[in-house]
Amino acid sequence: MSAQTKDLRNVVMLGHSGSGKTTLIEAMLYEGGAIRRRGSVESHNTVSDNTDLEHQRENTIFSHQMFVNWKNNKINVLDTPGFDDFVGEVISSLKVSDTAVIVLNAASGVEVGTELVWEYLQHYKTPAVFVINQMDHPKADYDSTLQQARERFGSRVVPVQYPLSSGGQFNQIVDALRMVLYEFPESGGKPEKKPIPESEMSRANELHNALVEIAAENEEGLMEKYFEQGTLTEEELAKGITIALAHQQFFPVFVTSGLKDMGSGRIMGFIDDIAPSPLDRPARKLQDGNDLHCDPSEKTTVFIYKSTSEPQVGMLSYFKVMSGILKPGDELVNADTGEVERIAQLFISEGKERIPVTQLEAGDLGVTVKLKSARTNCTLNARGISRSIRPMEFPESRVRKAVWAETTADTEKLFAALNKLKEEDPTLKLDIDADTHEAIIGGQGQLHLDLLKHRLERDFGVKMQMKDPRISYRETITGRADADYRHKKQSGGAGQFAEIHMRVENYNDGMEEPAGLSIRQKDIEDLPWGGKLAFYWCIVGGAIDNRYIGAIKKGIMQQMKNGPLTGSPCQNVRVVVYDGKMHSVDSNDISFQLAASGAFKDGFNNARPQLLEPMYHVEILCPEETTGDVMGDLQTRRAMITGMDSEGHYQKIMAEVPLAEMNDYGSSLRSLTGGKAKFSMKFSDYQLVPTNVQQDLVHNYRAATVEV
Incomplete structure (x- = not known):
């Protein structure tokens, strides 16, 4: 069962959910003698989908590692989920594979899940074979599926096989590489090899010639040999085709019915003969x-x-x-x-x-x-060597939920379980929001988080609650205001006294310096929560001693951590302290800290305060016929469409969308497009909140504060 490196083939099965990967693998394992009878997804007895969760959903959720011995080689096979909620399983399997088999549903064509895996396949430069599966489906359309694949993935997608018929009549495959017709018995399995019918020779020769040209680009003398003989065997083409496949110069297309076990053995033979071993892959x-x-x-x-x-x-x-x-x-x-x-x-x-x-x-x-x-x-x-393989990079979270244990007693248990599940699934993110203090779990979709919740209850006995998280807003100002504040307290003995005059205004890089003031000290500070504070000390004549600068800045910063509108952090503000008073006995740090906090709050409130909300750059890939519905939905989410582009037969929509409007987006998009769309989102910046939205947020915050 252990194999030499040259005899290994590592294959990952990729494709949209419903393309039939698991069923095809079952046929491949059966053809290779790894199993004695084929299981089915419906019967919950396949080698691949072997967990309770997968049986319940009748879909692949986790990647699974299998192997089959074929001739003298060992073929390792990795099955992967088709839902992009579980893209982490796809990325990890691609990382260790040397060939990808991309399974297309002959009835559905190239679906969005295939688009997703193609991006990662290009990242890892993995050789790939296309398999148009489910040719026995009543709506199977080989020509349309092949055309879509070539439109989306380019002219390097080259057919090696085509069916003579489809649907219930599917049982014959023309193989242009071996120049033979495979005819399968009704029960599938091993086919009978027959001559290609005269009526199909023109088409078969055209495809064969294309394969010869691909092979000849990598092997000298092959074209001359072809002209002499009129045709070439797979063995004669093998070297050139192996090089072409390994360097992504071509992506061969095969046809199968995994359900009827027709064509799976040919896939195994091609992988065995042509697919690269680990020795053939780049360092x-x-x-x-x-x-x-x-x-x-x-x-x-x-x-x-x-x-x-x-x-x-x-x-x-x-x-x-x-x-x-x-x-x-x-x-x-x-x-x-x-x-x-x-x-x-x-x-x-x-x-x-x-x-x-x-x-x-x-x-x-x-x-x-x-x-x-x-x-x-x-x-x-x-021992004695130091090597570190470049780690896998996983996508940003596309859905975020605030989480907490159903009972206080389970809180510690919940976070221990979440951290353990994070070790298993790097696409899960767990953070404590510094502004809202909520525990935030991030995932690739609602299904991803629903299954997380299921596992917590089943495997760890912890019940977790989820809700939309509070949004981390920011506060700034769009105007300018002067403010003065006197803090005075007398209660026997030494009292407290401080008076501060300051100007509070919006700050941006490159703005003019304050006019008519003598700048004694200037600090531009990057704030921990983003944005800047520009602090100007313009006191002359000793009205306030320099030793109180630190206390004044501390008072301002304390007020900025919890802004007056919604308690959110303030940013991009310039504070100019230009006058004030102190007392030789009663003035101290705490007095100036409190006076600075009060003056800043008054000035901020009078300088046209404005809420800022986090905006995300969102990219959606959807079928052209659903573009209108998708854009209409985005507009209801206060989105600003920034561009559109075509990718194959899909439309790519780019938009800037407030995070507050994205909580249920994955579910909505799936509903709008029948599951045929995908999206990604990445933090962009903070932008001004519309007036009506700000009024509601401020009202709700103040009402909640009064209740407390």
Whole structure:
């Protein structure tokens, strides 16, 4: 079960939900002899979708590692979810794969989930094979699906096969690479090889010629040989096609019915013969810029691409051996922490079944248990070497919820559980909002967070509540006001006295200096919550002693932390202290601190205060026919459309949208487009809140303050 590096093929299955990846994998495992009978998603007995959650939803939620031996090679197969709520599972699987199989639904064409994985596939420069699956579907349309793939992904998408018929009649595939017709029995399985019908020879030859040209670009003399012989075998084309596939010069297209087990064996044969082994892939770039080649003769380096916990077992760590040979008992050093991890047990995975092995060579995938602290994105090295694989980067959260335990007694338990689940799923984010003091969980979609809640209750016995988080507003001013404030307190003995005159105005970089004042000190401070405070000390004649500057700034900052409109932090303000009074006995730091706070509050309130709200840059990719509905919905969310573009047969809409309007956006978009759209969002800046919205926010804040 352990294989040499040259005999390994690491394949990740990608595609939109419903494309039939899991069913196709089941057929591939069956054809390779890894299983004796094919399971089904509906019967909840597939090798891949093997968790209770996946059985309940009848969808892939987690990535799953499997393998099948084909001829002399070991093919590792990674199944991935089709919902972009679980994109982290896709990214991690792509990181350790050497070939991608992109599964398209022949009845639905190129769907938005495919667009999503294509972006990551290009990032990792992974060779890819397209499979038009479900050719037995009544609405299957090979030509339309192929055309969409070529429009979206380019002319390098080249058909290797095409069906003679589709729907219930699908049982014949013309293979232009091998120049043969495959005819399948009604029950599927092993086909009979037949000559291509004369009526199809023109089309088949045209496709074959295209493949010869692709191969000839990478192998000298091939074209001459073709002219001499009139055709070439797959073996003769193999070298040129392997190079072309490895360098993303072409993306071959095959056809299958995973449900009927028609065409899956041909996919396996192509992967076995043509797909690159780990030895054929470019060297990995390390954090320090050096290269790491997948070489079994090198010292051992292991990269953990996924961590997950299992009851009665503990933490499972899924990994790829990047170099060297790994054996049970090996001690490796965590490149991030320096901690030594002992690999007590070594397994390969066939879905939920773990099979012990005595070693794994460079390029192979495996799993171990109970590592002390190494988790996803960690690099483990043999002693004496220092290598760090570049970590995976995961997208920003697209949905945020404030969370708390249903009972106070469970609060500590809740956060312990959330931190544990964060170790398993790097796309989950947990933060405490510095302004609102709420615990905020961020995820890729509402489904993502709903399943998180389900796992908390099922696996940890903690009930979590969720609600839309309070928005972290900012306060600023758009005008200018002078203010003076006297603090005086007398209660026997030394009292308190301070008087301050200040100007409060909006600040922006490059503005003119205050006119008619003598500037003695100027500080431009970057505030912890963003924006700036420009503090000018313009006191002349000793009206206020310089030793009180620190106390005055402290008083201003305290007031700025909790602005007068909604208690939100203030930013981009210039404060000019130009006059005041002090007392030789009663003046002290606390007096000037309180006077500065009072003067700033009065000045701020009289300088046309304005709320600012966080704006996010949002990009939506949706079918053209839903563009109007999507844009109409954005307008109800106070969005400003900043641009539109075409990406294949999809429309890309770019907009600036207030965060306050984005809480339910994922669910709304899915409803508007039938699940055929995706979006991403990233913080842009703070912008002025419309007057009517500000009035409501201020009113609600003051009402809540009175109640308290």
